[in-house]
Every structure is written in C-alpha cells, then in structure tokens.
Amino acid sequence: xxxxxxxMAGGFxxxxxxxxxxxxxVGVLIGNMIGxxxxxxxxxxxxxxxxxxSTLPPASGLILMAGIFYGAMxxxxxxxxxxxxxxxxxxxVTTFDGHQMAKQGRGGVALGISAIGSFVAGTVAxxxxxxxxxxxxxxxxxxxxxxxxxxxxLGIVMVAYxxxxxxxxxxxxxxxxxLLAVIGQDPVTGEKRFTFGSIELLGGLDFVAIAMGVFxxxxxxxxxxxxxxxxxxxxxxxxxxxxxxDFLKARWAIARGSVVGFLIGILPGGGAILASVTAYTLExxxxxxxxxxxxxxxxxxxxxxxxNNAAAGAAFIPLLTLGIPADSVMxxxxxxxxLNGITPxxxxxxxxPELFWSVVASMYIGNVILLLLNLPLVxxxxxxxxxxxxxxxPFAILITLIGVYSISNDGFNMWIVLLFGAIGxxxxxxxxxxxxMVIAFVLGQILERSFRQSLLMSGGDLxxxxxxxxxxxxxxxxxxxxxxxxxxxxxxxxxxxxxxRDLDMK
Amino acid sequence: xxxxxxxxxxxxxxxxxxxxxxxxxxxLKLNIGTLSNPGAGLWPLVLSAVLIVSSASSLRRGNxxxxxxxxxxxxxxxxxxxxxxxxxxxxxxxEHMGLTVPSFLLLLFWMRALGKExxxxxxxxxxxxxxxxVVVFVWGIDAPFPDDVLLTRVWGNP
Numbered sequence: 148x149x150x151x152x153x154x155m156a157g158g159f160x161x162x163x164x165x166x167x168x169x170x171x172x173v174g175v176l177i178g179n180m181i182g183x184x185x186x187x188x189x190x191x192x193x194x195x196x197x198x199x200x201s202t203l204p205p206a207s208g209l210i211l212m213a214g215i216f217y218g219a220m221x222x223x224x225x226x227x228x229x230x231x232x233x234x235x236x237x238x239x240v241t242t243f244d245g246h247q248m249a250k251q252g253r254g255g256v257a258l259g260i261s262a263i264g265s266f267v268a269g270t271v272a273x274x275x276x277x278x279x280x281x282x283x284x285x286x287x288x289x290x291x292x293x294x295x296x297x298x299x300x301l302g303i304v305m306v307a308y309x310x311x312x313x314x315x316x317x318x319x320x321x322x323x324x325x326l327l328a329v330i331g332q333d334p335v336t337g338e339k340r341f342t343f344g345s346i347e348l349l350g351g352l353d354f355v356a357i358a359m360g361v362f363x364x365x366x367x368x369x370x371x372x373x374x375x376x377x378x379x380x381x382x383x384x385x386x387x388x389x390x391x392x393d394f395l396k397a398r399w400a401i402a403r404g405s406v407v408g409f410l411i412g413i414l415p416g417g418g419a420i421l422a423s424v425t426a427y428t429l430e431x432x433x434x435x436x437x438x439x440x441x442x443x444x445x446x447x448x449x450x451x452x453x454x455n456n457a458a459a460g461a462a463f464i465p466l467l468t469l470g471i472p473a474d475s476v477m478x479x480x481x482x483x484x485x486l487n488g489i490t491p492x493x494x495x496x497x498x499x500p501e502l503f504w505s506v507v508a509s510m511y512i513g514n515v516i517l518l519l520l521n522l523p524l525v526x527x528x529x530x531x532x533x534x535x536x537x538x539x540x541p542f543a544i545l546i547t548l549i550g551v552y553s554i555s556n557d558g559f560n561m562w563i564v565l566l567f568g569a570i571g572x573x574x575x576x577x578x579x580x581x582x583x584m585v586i587a588f589v590l591g592q593i594l595e596r597s598f599r600q601s602l603l604m605s606g607g608d609l610x611x612x613x614x615x616x617x618x619x620x621x622x623x624x625x626x627x628x629x630x631x632x633x634x635x636x637x638x639x640x641x642x643x644x645x646x647x648r649d650l651d652m653k
Numbered sequence: 654x655x656x657x658x659x660x661x662x663x664x665x666x667x668x669x670x671x672x673x674x675x676x677x678x679x680x681l682k683l684n685i686g687t688l689s690n691p692g693a694g695l696w697p698l699v700l701s702a703v704l705i706v707s708s709a710s711s712l713r714r715g716n717x718x719x720x721x722x723x724x725x726x727x728x729x730x731x732x733x734x735x736x737x738x739x740x741x742x743x744x745x746x747x748e749h750m751g752l753t754v755p756s757f758l759l760l761l762f763w764m765r766a767l768g769k770e771x772x773x774x775x776x777x778x779x780x781x782x783x784x785x786x787v788v789v790f791v792w793g794i795d796a797p798f799p800d801d802v803l804l805t806r807v808w809g810n811p
Contacts (some may be wrong), residue, residue: 315711322704333693368733537768561744577665607688
C-alpha cells in the first residue's frame with residue numbers, strides 16, 4: 148500500500164508541474180471546442196489532435212492527450228443536449244432527455260448536471276483504476292466471444308425495450324440497425340454483403356453519417372413539418388445552473404450511473420455506449436415516474452452522462468493492463484500511447500510505473516479542469532441557443548454536412564446523411580424509435596463477429612452461451628432483471644387498476 | 654374506414670416488413686452455411702426474419718396512443734420535402750463548386766424560404782455563417798474540399 152501511494156505521489160508530482168498543467172488545460176479547451184462541432188465527436192477530435200501529442204516528451208504528451216480526451220467527451224455532450232446531435236454513440240442516449248430539457252429552456256441545467264455527473268463519475272472510475280487495475284486485468288482476460296456476444300445482445304435488447312413506443316417497433320428498429328451493420332464485408336470470410344457493387348459500401352456505412360442523418364437532419368425535417376409556419380423561435384432560457392433541488396434529484400442517478408458505468412467499462416467489449424444505455428434503462432425502470440423519461444427528466448441526463456464517463460475511465464483498465472481497447476475512442480488512445488513510445492499491456496505497470504501513474508494523475512487533473520472550465524462556460528454555450536432556431540438549424544445542417552464530408556473526403560457520406568435524414572423523418576412519422584436502430588448498428592458488428600466465433604468454437608452448439616461461467620452468469624442476471632421488471636410492471640398495473648376502481652366508487 | 658386502418662403507424666409497419674423481405678431475399682443469395690459453420694448469409698437471414706416478425710406484430714396496434722392523429726399530408730410535409738431537396742441540391746453543387754457558394758445559398762434558402770425570416774437578416778446571417786465555416790474548416794482545419802469556385806478566383810489556388 149505504501150508503495151502504491153509513493154507511486155501515485157510520483158505521478159502527481161510529474162503531472163502538477165506548471166508546464167504540464169498548462170498542457171492539460173489547453174488539451175481540455177481544444178478538445179472541447181472541436182468536440183462541440185456537430186459531426187466531430189470524441190473519436191474524430193482525438194484523431195485530429197493526437198498527432199500533436201507525439202511531438203512532446205512522453206509524460207507531457209500523455210497529459211495533453213488526457214486533457215483532449217476529457218474535453219472531447221464533454222464537447223460531444225454539449226451538442227447532444229443543445230442541438231440534439233450526438234457527437235458519438237455514447238451521447239445518443241443523452242439526447243433523449245437532454246435535448247428535451249434544452250427545448251424546455253433547461254439546457255443550462257442539463258449541461259451543468261452533465262458536467263457534475265461526468266466529474267463525479269470520472270473520479271469514481273479513476274479511483275477504481277487506481278486501486279483495482281492489476282486485479283481486474285486478470286479477470287478481464289477470461290472474456291471470450293460468447294461473453295462479448297451476450298453483452299452486446301443484452302445492450303441491444305435494452306435499447307429496444309427502453310423506448311416509449313411499442314416493443315415490436317423497438318425490436319424492428321434494432322433489427323434494421325443490425326442489418327445495416329451487415330453491409331460491407333463479412334468479418335469472418337470477407338465476402339461482400341449487400342454492397343450492390345458499390346465501392347464506398349465495401350467498408351460499411353459510417354456511424355457518424357447515420358447518426359447525424361437520423362438525429363440531426365431527420366429531427367430538423369420532422370420539426371419543419373410539425374410547425375407548418377416554419378421553424379419556431381427558440382424557447383425561453385431558464386436557469387443556467389442546476390439548482391440544489393435539481394442536484395438532489397439527480398444525485399442517485401449520478402451515483403448509480405457511475406457504478407454501472409464503471410462495472411461495464413471494465414469489461415472488454417463494454418464501452419461507453421453499453422454503459423449509457425444500461426444506466427438510462429436502469430434509472431427509468433427504478434424511477435417512480437418512468438413516463439417522465441424521454442420528456443426532459445434530469446435523471447435521464449445524469450445517469451447516461453455519468454455512466455459514459457465512468458465507463459470511459461474504466462476502459463483504461465483493460466487498455467493499460469491488457470492492451471485491449473474497448474471501443475474506437477480507446478483504440479485511438481492505444482495509438483496515442485504507442486506514438487508516445489508506450490506499449491500498453493501487462494508489463495506496463497511493472498516496467499514503466501512512472502508513466503502509468505502520470506497518466507492516472509493527469510486524468511484526475513483533466514477531470515478537475517474539465518469541471519472548472521465548463522461550469523462557467525455553460526452560460527456562454529447557452530447564449531448560442533438564443534439564436535433563433537430558424538438561423539441555428541440551417542447552420543447545424545451545414546456544419547453536419549461539412550463535418551461528415553471530412554470523414555472520407557468525398558460526398559458519399561453527405562448523401563448518407565441525407566438518406567438517413569429522410570429515414571429518420573419517416574421513422575418518427577410512423578412511430579418507430581430511431582435510437583435502437585443507431586445503437587444496434589454500432590454494436591452490431593461486435594455482436595455478429597462474437598456470435599459467429601462462439602458458434603465456431605462450440606461446433607454449432609447454442610448452449611455455449613449458457614454453459615460458460617461468465618456468459619452464463621450474465622444471462623442469469625439478465626433474466627432475473629427481466630423477471631423483476633415484469634413483476635414490477637404487473638404490480639404497478641394492478642395498483643393503477645385498483646386506484647381507478649376506488650375513484651369510480653367515490 | 655380504410656384510411657383508419659392504414660394510419661401512418663401501420664404503413665410504417667408494412668414498410669418495415671417489406672424492407673425485411675428485401676434483406677431476406679438478399680441474404681438468401683449468400684452462403685447460409687450451418688449452425689456449426691455459419692456462412693455469410695446466416696446472420697442477415699436471422700435478422701431479416703426478426704425484422705419481419707417484429708414489425709408484423711406491431712401491425713395490429715397501429716398508431717400508438719401517444720401519436721398525434723391524422724399525420725397525413727399537410728403544408729408542413731411540403732416544407733420537409735423542400736428542405737430535403739435543398740440539401741440534395743447543396744451536395745450536388747458542393748461537389749462541383751466547393752464550399753462557399755452552396756453554403757450561402759443553402760443557408761439563405763432555409764432562413765428565408767423555410768424559416769420566413771426577413772431578407773436582410775437572412776442574408777446577413779447566411780453570410781456570417783458561411784464566412785465562419787470557411788474560416789474554421791478551410792483555413793483552420795484545412796479540410797480538402799472540392800475546388801472552390803469563389804475562393805480560387807479571389808485568392809488563387811491554395
């Protein structure tokens with residue numbers, strides 16, 4: 148234990164030097180600014196800025212990277228809440244309630260709770276990383292394809308279930324998303340699937356284009372129709388900071404979100420998406436007023452935001468101890484570490500302890516700076532909303548199209564945005580929830596690959612998912628949770644029916 | 654009577670089933686394989702089946718209680734179509750003319766025609782946003798856009 152604290156102290160000592168503090172601050176600021184641009188979420192932002200980190204000495208480069216990481220993650224949340232444009236997959240869930248809150252004039256509150264929740268969750272995750280990294284690494288290595296398959300399947304089912312609309316349509320939406328993920332090359336055999344001879348489709352559809360189309364353009368087109376006088380003026384700006392009441396309401400959501408996010412983030416294949424989905428679903432099912440979710444419930448923002456930050460922090464554990472990145476953001480961090488001359492893996496802590504601990508220390512610092520920087524800036528971001536939506540929405544569309552163009556430097560993705568804008572519009576009109584489709588698309592590739600590998604491993608035996616200890620446990624827990632939900636739902640319906648009967652009798 | 658049965662909710666379910674059928678047929682063209690040796694087509698086959706079944710099951714319910722009544726064609730739908738068409742036009746123009754001119758026109762169209770803003774504020778805002786985009790994306794991030802009709806005339810080829 149003493150050695151642990153000594154190493155931590157060393158890490159903090161290195162990280163707290165004036166130059167490094169400044170670097171961290173700059174990283175957070177720039178990461179924030181670029182992450183805010185719709186179409187450029189954390190992944191794209193990191194990809195853009197990481198090359199700069201290699202010009203610095205390793206410890207400083209890592210500190211800059213940590214700053215950019217936190218800044219970019221939060222920037223994605225800003226656009227999710229204020230504009231309803233998720234910067235990346237993990238922010239999709241935030242748009243459900245966060246954007247509703249912005250429309251109700253509570254955008255500042257949503258941003259504030261998001262910042263606070265992210266900070267708390269980040270701290271929880273870092274403490275976990277700090278004290279549990281070596282032990283947890285050993286557990287994570289036992290994950291194989293069946294575990295990945297079960298986890299992602301669970302995530303998708305949860306998303307389909309958590310929509311406010313019919314379950315059948317939720318599943319249909321998810322199935323459609325999974326089918327979209329099939330487009331491209333078969334992950335195992337390399338065959339072309341559903342490409343219809345197009346070269347661009349060979350690499351598969353791009354998530355950002357789909358998400359921007361469905362949530363950005365689609366939502367704007369839908370709003371265009373509903374207000375036949377044209378786009379309406381933006382609503383009254385209310386509070387800028389969350390009140391004590393808001394915070395008290397959200398505190399358990401933050402706590403639960405942090406824990407859930409951390410646990411899921413550690414699992415390889417977990418990642419921020421699954422974490423935010425799970426936390427949101429959990430909050431909604433636990434809540435006494437589940438109907439308020441999707442309409443601007445503050446817990447609906449606090450939970451996924453905390454969860455995805457906790458998961459992002461926790462995802463560093465498999466990254467640093469095993470060299471396994473949990474999602475695309477982590478893959479970029481992996482690349483950044485390599486650029487800085489560090490090979491993540493089991494030997495990292497033992498052979499380069501000072502580097503490991505300075506990464507951890509700089510993450511703590513980045514977390515704090517994020518909070519200090521963003522809470523005051525919330526007011527500034529809100530001012531952006533004052534611009535009437537008739538001006539803001541076309542600008543958002545333009546930025547989206549440009550941002551998406553820069554993914555592949557050709558117009559193909561712009562057409563995808565438009566196409567999915569139309570699809571999103573039609574889905575909303577016909578009562579299909581676009582959320583499950585988008586999230587299923589992201590998880591789909593992992594799911595299929597894991598599913599097929601599992602079948603190959605077991606020789607076609609479907610029982611493998613139940614028989615392996617870890618995946619079996621996950622399945623049992625999931626069934627237990629599902630059972631609880633069904634029982635709760637029945638009890639609630641019986642109570643409601645009884646209440647109605649009482650009212651009738653009076 | 655027929656209209657009631659064919660509300661947008663049900664139309665959507667039918668469309669979803671049709672999409673599922675399309676993917677199903679495409680999947681059958683691929684090698685399905687067996688459970689112990691899954692081929693490329695097995696997974697999409699399963700998914701298409703799920704899509705068809707789940708949308709079929711939603712067919713009975715039709716429009717949810719939460720949905721608005723009579724989401725048929727209205728002037729708003731026309732606006733949405735125009736909006737989508739303007740984006741298509743933008744993309745086409747962008748690929749040939751670069752960033753500045755199509756951006757300005759797109760913004761202007763949305764603000765003036767769809768948003769019903771005044772001419773002066775629309776032009777000013779469209780100009781401002783276009784300049785901002787150019788500064789950030791061309792000068793700042795140096796994204797390789799198609800050759801810009803306007804900028805190359807003013808500044809020569811970058």
